[in-house]
Amino acid sequence: MTPYRLRAAALVLALGGLGLACESEEAFPNIDELDELRSLHTLSRQPSKDGTNRVDGLAAAEALGARLFNDGTLSRCGTVSCASCHGGEGLTVDTAKAEGCGGRQTARNPPTLLNVAHSRWFMWDGRADRLWSQAVLPLTHPDEMDSDAQLVGAQLASARYRNEYHALFGKWPEEEAGPALLANVGKALAAHQRTLVRVDAPFDADVKRFIAAAEAGTAEKDPAYLGLKTFVRKGQCIVCHKSPTLSDDLFHNIGVEDTGDGSGGQWAILDSLLSWEFNAASPLSDAPAGTEAIRLQTLRTQAKQAELEGAFRTPSLRNVALTAPYMHTGGQATLEEVVDFYNDGGGTAGTFVGRKTDTIVALDLSDAEKRALVDLLKSMTGTPR
Ligand code: HEC
Ligand code: HEC
Structure with a gap:
């Protein structure tokens, strides 16, 4: 139980005996809730650099990545680009699943790429641990771009990309081994994606104003009062949708x-992530040796099946209306x-894999x-750059 719930429960018990239970609610926000609210607003435009990607933050990499992102010729069918499934204002599609080469359907809903630079894990089940390595998955997946190092290499070796590639990575595309070429293409794509930022939402201004009102003792009169109170207290949304990203970057079965x-969630991918040729601890990563391997090993040894089976990553709520x-x-x-789903306490046992977390x-x-x-969710849409 959270401290608030513990105290509220104690209060209800104490007052219940006197027949006063309904008047027991503490004023919102209490000190702990005020602290939680203070940690919510203002997402920075750019987090610190990704140490596993040596071209991260370079203008030349961002420019190359932007062209590759929109290039259908990287796919086997010649028509499917990253932008096919990550387009429009929301950088996603408006259908449940997306279509790759040959009209084949993806297994899951494409997440937005807005503010993706702030994420620690990628894919709904976290099977990629870096943004650059994630790109190898759609490039090679038969239901998405259905490509391989040879096809991608042939495009990079064409006059359209050769010189740019050489300037950035110090080798000609045709000199590069297949996995290294795919990793480098991923690194350029990641550099571009890290510029896809949409922050500064009305939500941020509302939370700041609300905090000031709370400090002045006028919280209840603020227009954001009921939304924030429900988000923080009765709905417990903030337990998982926390910090300025509005995500704990962890995995839960809701x-x-x-x-x-x-449907297996994070539990199903842990072993393959550890041995993945493109993970952050692999020779293709630009990170100092050792630290990433230790981090991944810790993730595996601490994982609990009961918690991670059917568990998916908490998505950011920023820009969720898009x-x-x-x-x-x-x-x-x-x-x-979505709100009705949470109000009902999540789905019914038997319709999903694993065990629902106690918070839901x-x-x-x-x-x-x-x-x-x-x-409140609609107010989380940021200002376009
Ligand atoms: C055919 C549709 C399709 C194409 C093409 C596609 N994606 Fe995706 N993308 C998806 C789907 C579906 C997911 C979620 C997959 C999952 O979690 O299992 C996803 C997930 C992602 C994620 C993870 C985001 C997050 O928050 O976890 C990133 C990053 C991403 N794609 C970037 C790319 C890039 C870069 C390309 C081009 C190389 C690309 N995608 C091509 C459909 C597509
Ligand atoms: C126990 C952690 C947890 C709590 C508490 C929680 N969420 Fe979530 N939320 C998640 C996870 C995990 C997902 C993704 C689940 C999935 O797809 O299987 C999610 C998904 C969502 C989505 C869909 C976002 C998208 O891009 O598809 C919305 C909206 C959302 N939550 C809002 C809320 C609201 C509002 C509350 C409070 C009433 C809340 N959440 C409480 C963890 C949580």
Whole structure:
């Protein structure tokens, strides 16, 4: 139980005996909740550099990456680019699944790439531990771009890219071994994706103003009162959607209906991530040797099946109004539907793999609280660059 719930429960017990239970609610925010609110606002435009990618932050890499991102000729069918599934304002698609080469469907909903530089893990199940290595997955996946090092290498060796590639990586594309070439293409793509930023949302200004109101003792009069109170207290959203990214960057099983191939969650990918030829501890990474391997090993040894089976990464809520449909399945069409899902305490046992986390319980929200929560989610849309 969180400290708030413990204290509230004690208060209800104490006052319950006197028949005063309904008047026991503590004023919002209490000291701990005020601290939580202070940690929520203002996401920086750019996090620190990715030490495993030596071209991260270089203008030349960002420019090359931007061209590659939009280039369908990197795919086997010649028409599917990264932008095919990560386009429009939300840098995603508006359908539950996306289409790759030959009209084949992806297994999951494409996440937005907005603010992706702030993530620690990639893919809904965390099977990529760096942004540059993630790019190898869609490039080579048969349902996505269906490509390989040879096809990608042939494009990079063409006059369109040769010189740029050489200037950045110090070798000609045709001199490069296949995995190294794919890793370098991933590093340029990552440099570009790290510029896809959308921060400074009305939410940030609202939270700042609300904190000032709380300090002045007028929190209840602030227009953001009900939304923030529901997000922080009754809804417990902040337990997982925390910090300025509005994600703990961890994996939880919240009971989203899914019994398909990709339903195993993070538990299913841990072993393959450890031995993956492109992980951050591999020779293709530019990180100092050792530290990344230790980090990955720790992840594996500390993993608990009961917690990670059917567990998916907490997505950021920033810009969430631009990225419907929702969840790793794309199975929830609107934010109203998402709020109803949480209000019901997540999905019914048997419709998903593994065990739902204890934090997800029925919420008993009023219609006004549900509406305030949806409005709050909509206020998280940042300003385009
Ligand atoms: C056919 C559609 C499709 C194409 C093409 C595609 N993606 Fe994706 N992308 C997806 C899907 C679906 C996921 C989620 C997969 C999963 O979690 O299992 C995803 C996930 C990602 C993620 C992880 C984001 C996160 O928050 O975890 C990144 C980054 C990404 N794609 C970048 C790229 C890049 C770069 C390319 C081009 C090389 C690309 N994608 C091509 C559909 C696509
Ligand atoms: C126990 C941690 C946890 C709590 C508590 C929690 N979430 Fe989530 N949230 C997640 C995870 C994990 C996902 C992705 C689940 C999946 O796809 O299987 C998610 C997904 C979402 C999404 C979909 C985002 C997208 O891009 O698809 C929204 C919106 C959302 N949560 C809002 C909320 C709100 C509002 C609350 C409070 C009522 C809340 N969450 C409470 C962990 C949590």
